[in-house]
Amino acid sequence: MSKLTENLDQLLDSYSFDQLSVEQQEVALSQITREEYTLMREVILSSKQLKAPAIPPLDKDLHQQLKQAYRKQHGFKGKTTAQRWSALALGVLLGALTTAGYHWLRTDPQPERVEEAAPVVMTDTIYVQKTDTLYVTVESEPKVITKEIIKYIDRETEVLTVPITPDQPLPLAYQSEPIINKQLQDTLQGNYFNNIDLADIIPMKVGKSVGEETELMDLLREMPSDGLDNE
Amino acid sequence: MNLFKKKYHQYSDEALVALLAEGKEAAFDELYQRYAEQMYHFFYKMLYQDQELAADFCQTLFMKVFEKAETFSSAHKFSTWLYAIASNLCKNEYRRKSKPKPIIYLAEGHMQQPLAPGFIDKEIFNRYLQSAVNKLDDKHRLCFILRYQEDKTIQEISEVLGCPLGTVKSRIHHTLKKLAIQLHQFDPKQKKLGNE
Numbered sequence: 001m002s003k004l005t006e007n008l009d010q011l012l013d014s015y016s017f018d019q020l021s022v023e024q025q026e027v028a029l030s031q032i033t034r035e036e037y038t039l040m041r042e043v044i045l046s047s048k049q050l051k052a053p054a055i056p057p058l059d060k061d062l063h064q065q066l067k068q069a070y071r072k073q074h075g076f077k078g079k080t081t082a083q084r085w086s087a088l089a090l091g092v093l094l095g096a097l098t099t100a101g102y103h104w105l106r107t108d109p110q111p112e113r114v115e116e117a118a119p120v121v122m123t124d125t126i127y128v129q130k131t132d133t134l135y136v137t138v139e140s141e142p143k144v145i146t147k148e149i150i151k152y153i154d155r156e157t158e159v160l161t162v163p164i165t166p167d168q169p170l171p172l173a174y175q176s177e178p179i180i181n182k183q184l185q186d187t188l189q190g191n192y193f194n195n196i197d198l199a200d201i202i203p204m205k206v207g208k209s210v211g212e213e214t215e216l217m218d219l220l221r222e223m224p225s226d227g228l229d230n231e
Numbered sequence: 232m233n234l235f236k237k238k239y240h241q242y243s244d245e246a247l248v249a250l251l252a253e254g255k256e257a258a259f260d261e262l263y264q265r266y267a268e269q270m271y272h273f274f275y276k277m278l279y280q281d282q283e284l285a286a287d288f289c290q291t292l293f294m295k296v297f298e299k300a301e302t303f304s305s306a307h308k309f310s311t312w313l314y315a316i317a318s319n320l321c322k323n324e325y326r327r328k329s330k331p332k333p334i335i336y337l338a339e340g341h342m343q344q345p346l347a348p349g350f351i352d353k354e355i356f357n358r359y360l361q362s363a364v365n366k367l368d369d370k371h372r373l374c375f376i377l378r379y380q381e382d383k384t385i386q387e388i389s390e391v392l393g394c395p396l397g398t399v400k401s402r403i404h405h406t407l408k409k410l411a412i413q414l415h416q417f418d419p420k421q422k423k424l425g426n427e
Binding site: 008009014032035036039040042043044046047048049050057059062063065066067069 | 285293294353357364404408412
């Protein structure tokens, strides 16, 4: 759209052809004739006057019908009059209660009641979760060792007091000591003399007699005499 | 109860839509009071001067205002948004009826005053003007009515129709020129000149 046309529309909206300046008339006449300008302006003015055609007014019930139709279809989010009244009544009630409570606190006739009041006993349960370390020293006697000693003594007593026949097996306490067992068995069998073969007990040493020791004897012969032998 | 009642008539259109979106029914009442008659006349002019059809469309329009209040963007004027919805409703109606119904009607508003003899031609002119406007194609009629009968600016029409400013200006200019050519023979001034 050219600048001239744009200017022409502005002129048409605002001025009749006679009201235009010479320059404006030249702009207008460069595009349309004077008659066209006059007629176009008349169209504009007449159209503006036509903007309120006389028709029957809108039905007053349309507004309510519209709201009811919308509520029916969608459910209106706003509050109804009854809801507003309820909210107001609740507000008034709360306000009255607050005011009454405030006055009651301020005009309490027996403030000393607080001093005379019985102590309040409250029982409650408190759950405490706490972790701690306790060191406990426990002393005990060596009962096991003492018992072993007593047991040993009992065994000796048993050996000494209980007669044992040769065919009877030895008490278990002595079975682990073969040498003493044998000696003990010999004693019990009446072998009062020394019938004990020491070789069984002590390993025999094998050696030579003095006379068999030739080197020792040669050494003795060569030794000077002190004269005592001859006396 | 009036003690607690908000004075909705003091609110702007945009503030009222925001209140409507929050569920304030009274905001809708105020918007309806402001725009119902205006939009009723708009539909009456756009929809073949059919009174019942205009009332139906007016109801549909405000139903959509109810439904779409939350989608309204405060970046636009409420009236622009309202006319955009109304224009779309008209376009849908035009599509439904392939051709607008040409009705010639006499603008009775001008007949409330006793007509002077010189205005009789003017009355005839207006009647044919209305007829010529009705015969315009949908796009040009919409632009023309919005501009000269609803007093919308070019910018507002551009936003309502969702088209560039240049397109709106071009449509209006061509409509004016077309109407002037059609109504040339009914020019009261020419007749007056002729009589003289």
